[in-house]
Each structure stands twice: as structure tokens, then as C-alpha cells.
Amino acid sequence: MKIIDKIALVLIIIGAINWGLIGIFNFNLVGAIFGEMTVISRIIYALVGISGLWGIKLLFDD
Numbered sequence: 001m002k003i004i005d006k007i008a009l010v011l012i013i014i015g016a017i018n019w020g021l022i023g024i025f026n027f028n029l030v031g032a033i034f035g036e037m038t039v040i041s042r043i044i045y046a047l048v049g050i051s052g053l054w055g056i057k058l059l060f061d062d
Contacts, residue, residue, distance in 0.1 A: 005058060008051040015048035 001009075021027045034041040 008054040011048050011051035012055050
């Protein structure tokens with residue numbers, strides 16, 4: 001597994017945990033740590049989204 005694949009996987013896991021917390025407890029971890037829709041939180045959301053797209057590639061790797 002390449003380093004970019006590992007980074008993408010970690011970001012996908014962070015995004016999944018955040019969505020789980022939102023769904024179960026109505027608690028946004030990224031928003032709590034970095035502020036609601038600040039530049040940093042928006043960058044994190046964008047990176048998680050890009051990682052999700054990269055994760056599609058991981059499905060088809062040998």
C-alpha cells in the first residue's frame with residue numbers, strides 16, 4: 001500500500017467517525033475542534049471528500 005493510499009484511508013476513517021458521531025449523538029467533531037465552517041474545517045472536509053473519491057480506486061487495486 002502506497003503512502004497516499006494510507007493517508008486517504010486515515011482521512012476516510014476520520015470522516016466516517018465524524019459522520020457516525022453526527023448521526024448517533026448529533027455531535028460534529030471537526031466543527032468542535034476547528035470551528036463551524038472555518039477555513040481549516042472546510043479544508044478538512046474537502047480532503048475527506050477527495051479521500052473518499054480516492055477510496056474508489058482502492059476498491060479496484062490488486
